[in-house]
Amino acid sequence: MRPGLWEGRWNDAYAAERMLLPERCDELRVAGDLVAFLPGTEVVYFVASADDEAMERALALVDERLTEPRALLDLAFVRRSRRRSPSRGTTGSSR
Numbered sequence: 263m264r265p266g267l268w269e270g271r272w273n274d275a276y277a278a279e280r281m282l283l284p285e286r287c288d289e290l291r292v293a294g295d296l297v298a299f300l301p302g303t304e305v306v307y308f309v310a311s312a313d314d315e316a317m318e319r320a321l322a323l324v325d326e327r328l329t330e331p332r333a334l335l336d337l338a339f340v341r342r343s344r345r346r347s348p349s350r351g352t353t354g355s356s357r
Contacts, residue, residue: 267316272305281298
């Protein structure tokens with residue numbers, strides 16, 4: 263759609279399931295964290311958290327889609343940095 267904003271639109275109702283495919287998300291080059299919006303079953307928007315212009319555009323698209331039939335969610339999902347957290351035992355925690 264534009265740098266920092268991606269739209270996934272299919273002719274089915276599986277947009278939410280596609281958000282669960284990490285290999286697809288890894289292909290998106292983003293500044294900051296990856297933010298996903300799921301305003302309808304047929305569409306998912308991905309945006310770079312550090313891109314204010316793209317975020318504003320994504321929010322406008324989400325608001326527009328939420329006015330249509332079968333709207334889904336008015337919230338965002340954030341995929342944090344892909345850095346691995348320390349494994350058990352390396353932090354001194356007993357957990």
